[in-house]
Amino acid sequence: MAKNSWNDYSSTNASNSDIQSIDISEGCSPSNINNAIRELMVDTANVVSGTIALSSINIDGGAIDGTAIGANSASTGAFTTLSTSSNVSVTGNITVSGTVDGRDVATDGSKLDGIESGATADQSAAEILTLIKTVDGAGSGLDADQLDGLSSGSFLRSDAADTKTSGDLVFSDSVKAAFGASSDLQIYHNGSNSFIDETGTGGLYIRADNIIRLDKFTGETLAAFNADGSIDLYYDNSKKFETTTSGISITGNITVSGTVDGRDVASDGSKLDGIESGATADQSAAEILTAIKSVDGAGSGLDADTLDGSHASSFLTGNQTITLSGDVTGSGTTSISTNIAANVVGASELNVSGNGSTSQFLRSDGDGSFSWATPTDTNTDTTYSAGTALTLSGTTFSVTSGGIGATQLNVSGNGTTSQFLRSDGDGSFTWAEAGGGGEAAVEAWVNFYGGDNTLSVNDSGGVSSVTDNSTGLHTVNFTTAFSNTNYVLAGTCRDPNDNNTMNMTFGLGRSDSTKTTSACQIACAQQDGQLMDSPEVNALFFYG
């Protein structure tokens, strides 16, 4: 490697074999030595003049401009002015009692402590606006000085009393000024007409202390409502209607399509037109009669309601249907040559020849005529018969054998409960007690199946039901209660096995509750007293 400057020189002498490519190795020519010395002097001059940069130089002593450096003060240096044309690298802190580039670095640094990392000072207004718009709006607390270039005094407050100081408040077509929580009152113009609408709760009150006027926009009056005074209505600015203390005052005519006080004034007026002036309404009946009599009579056209107190319907007319409500009397021959309508003549109006006799009745003869007939015959020699069983001959009433049942036999009196009709042996009957002669009647009876299945009643009389109480124990309920409990029970029970004898007894013992006037408990038992269901139970209840 050629040694072209101090920086190329080696600290190993054997390696320094040339200077500026001039060979100085062993055995070189003497001129090389001379030339090499000259080049070495040039290199040294270049170091002094600073044209050759020295590197890795350790100055370990001495002073620079009088400031000691080196081993005596290894890390301390004080310079009046320290200047460098390149970078300065410092390991450790720098303490500056003055400024750096004219700035008090410590003071500026304190300010920088409050600036976030990454903060920039070159944001444009647009960038700042974009950032603000991310946090502005309701609740942001941003209190601007103006809104759209207007200060707060240019806006009406909605949440406080406020006054509009200039300019009109204009609502576009169909935009409403609404009042009330439910927009009850609305004022607006829909492009064609203007409206005041009240659609919510309550009515629309227009109130004034003095007067309320409805005017044409030019100033003409349409209507005026005066407080404590009249209400005036106008036609073309001319008052036509006015309310007064005593009523109303009208200027001009009144046209009524209905009535006034229930009267059709126009119709009444037309009638009044026909009344002569001076006419009076106080004429007496006698005066009116006198006047009428001067023009009545045939040809007068006077159509009276009655004639001598009778309506026209009371008189016969020659060519109409005749309706009569009173008697028709006549002398001589009276004939009717036409038919009398159905239901027109009742029995009382039909006059049959002759008067008949007392108790006779008018009987149809079957040929369209009527005659008087006698309903009963008191003659003793007349015989009447009814069917084939009954005959009445004179005063004797006869019934043929088998011709009359018990229900047709009329016996004096109704008898009493439990009595029966008894023949007296002489052709007559009388009511008698059932037991009066020692007889007793079966008042109730029942035949039922009470075996090993569901109980069923085969037939009965005077018994409304049978109660299954337990095995072999039943209660017979009577349709009609006995007068007392002295009735007699008789009955049989069929043994289910057909090989034993069964008994029927009153209930389970001597308890009176098992035998009452309305029911009787019966028991079916084998000879050993064991109760048993029976396939056929027959019970009779006698009463005298």
Added chain:
Amino acid sequence: MAKIIYKNQSSNLEGIIAIITPTPNALETMTIEEIARKDVPTGLSYKIVDDEFIPTDRTFRDAWTISDAELTDGVGD
């Protein structure tokens, strides 16, 4: 044919179910409700049931039971 059931309250039969069978003759002039009110002992509650409701096996006849809550059709007069 319907039947009427109630619980017997008499001393020897207390708690045993009683079954009333109306007679055909009575049913010609009375309703089963009228018969029930007349023939069920006074004050006892009853129920009107179909024949099928009554068991046919009478081996344990006296052990038949019914809840009082089911006797809801009326009370004997």
